[in-house]
Amino acid sequence: MSTDTDTGEQSLVRDHGHAHRDPSALNRASGLDTRSLVARVAAERPREVGLVVDALTGPDAHGREVTELLQLVVQTARETIGDCDSAGVTVVQEGTPFTSAWTDERTLAVDRDQYDVDDGPCLEAYRTETCVRVTVAEAMEAWPDFTRAAQADGVLAFLASPLVVDGTRFGALNLYSRSRDGFDDGDEALAALIGRIASGLVAGQLRQHRSATLISQLEEAIASRAVIEQAKGAIAVVRQVTPDEAFAVLRGVSQDTNVKLREVAARTLREFGAQLG
Incomplete structure (x- = not known):
């Protein structure tokens, strides 16, 4: 990887086009x-x-x-x-x-x-x-x-x-x-x-969140949102419904089973993955 000698930053661009390249x-x-x-x-x-x-x-x-x-x-x-x-x-x-x-x-x-x-x-x-x-x-x-x-x-x-x-x-x-x-x-x-x-x-x-606890909470929030949004998208595609209707399905299961929304979303993705597999 090449290096920018002025800044010490690693280059984001490297050579391409070798006949046999990794x-x-x-x-x-x-x-x-x-x-x-x-x-x-x-x-x-x-x-x-x-x-x-x-x-x-x-x-x-x-x-x-x-x-x-x-x-x-x-x-x-x-x-x-x-x-x-x-x-x-x-x-x-x-x-x-x-x-x-x-x-x-x-x-x-x-x-x-x-x-x-x-x-x-x-x-x-x-x-x-x-x-x-x-x-x-x-x-x-x-x-x-x-x-x-x-x-x-x-x-x-x-x-x-x-x-x-x-x-x-x-x-x-x-x-x-x-x-x-x-x-x-x-x-x-x-x-x-x-x-x-x-x-x-x-x-x-x-x-702005130098506390390890706050950083951990932030990372957890990112992960939770991603899992929920992916599950919502999967439900929307499979059931041919809108994203809002898909979210309502997830929320309903969460409320009915008293299981956190993120856990319901993760389980939904695993189930879809098993079906596709």
Whole structure:
């Protein structure tokens, strides 16, 4: 992994295009460190960069909890990166990944495809702290099981940017496209910029809660919301109902059985997983 000698920061971009490459080298041959990459996209796409900065550093980003910030991040990515059809954020806690924010049900489906096989572009970006950008043909070479499932969901290109908070791996920003042409250098640069700002926003929130107890509560809240939202989405798809109606189903079971909502949601996901398996 290359290093930015001016800042000491690890580069988010590494060489790509070797005939026989390992998954950790799945990046375009832009060969730029983060600072140079962002500088180039600022010159080439000033409007999009302005929208990103306004959205993630303006008044709308103030006072939000971590989960709300991450939702703002994925919405911003979806709206400013033209080739992006779906976006999400994967957070990894104690080795377990989950989707904490997403733009649509396709995001959840493709993320679950990666989690099921424990591999794919977003997990690679998280593990290597490196931007991963691949077309479906390139992804098929590295992650055939995941890629076949993603294709079934209509996704043909992938771009993942790592989220590193205070020097610690936190997760990844995941972008999916239905275009075979996939993402370009400018898209990758915008994703790197959004990921860097998002990491700073999360770090700022966590610094406000220096107590280990408060941080633990925050992490539990993120995990609970993710599990509940994923279960709600699964029920909505299977029963062909609205998300609000799906949530009412979960809440009703929780009240009837006197079991916490998160536990009901987790059990629901396990049951769906067993049925699909």
